[in-house]
Amino acid sequence: xxxxxxxxxxxxxxxxxxxxxxxxxxxxxxxxxxxxxxxxxxxxxxxxxxxxxxxxxxxxxxxxxxxxxxxxxxxxxxxxxxxxxxxxxxxxxxxxxxxxxxxxxxxxxxxxxxxxxxxxxxxxxxxxxx
Numbered sequence: 071x072x073x074x075x076x077x078x079x080x081x082x083x084x085x086x087x088x089x090x091x092x093x094x095x096x097x098x099x100x101x102x103x104x105x106x107x108x109x110x111x112x113x114x115x116x117x118x119x120x121x122x123x124x125x126x127x128x129x130x131x132x133x134x135x136x137x138x139x140x141x142x143x144x145x146x147x148x149x150x151x152x153x154x155x156x157x158x159x160x161x162x163x164x165x166x167x168x169x170x171x172x173x174x175x176x177x178x179x180x181x182x183x184x185x186x187x188x189x190x191x192x193x194x195x196x197x198x199x200x
Contacts, residue, residue: 154168163189
């Protein structure tokens with residue numbers, strides 16, 4: 071039995087040296103995916119809030135853009151970087167689009183590009199039966 075222990079010495083250290091980088095990489099991938107998802111949800115929330123503001127009665131796309139920027143100013147922080155907001159309307163529907171980049175955990179590697187949009191019908195008064 072004494073001989074067997076001498077032959078196995080250092081096996082655990084070698085196994086950890088082989089396995090640990092993969093565990094670390096998997097952990098980093100989970101964190102990066104979470105940051106991407108969080109930034110995507112921030113962009114979607116801002117787009118929805120902007121679309122809601124732009125589609126209200128006697129509103130215009132500029133109000134939607136302003137509302138989306140306000141939401142991003144409160145919530146984006148470092149999670150969504152370099153964001154831009156654009157809004158368009160054809161008179162019947164309004165669409166607000168938010169683009170940006172998610173935070174990257176890997177130094178020197180740019181984050182993932184995110185584009186989210188929301189749209190809705192423009193509210194207007196109608197005559198009953200007409």
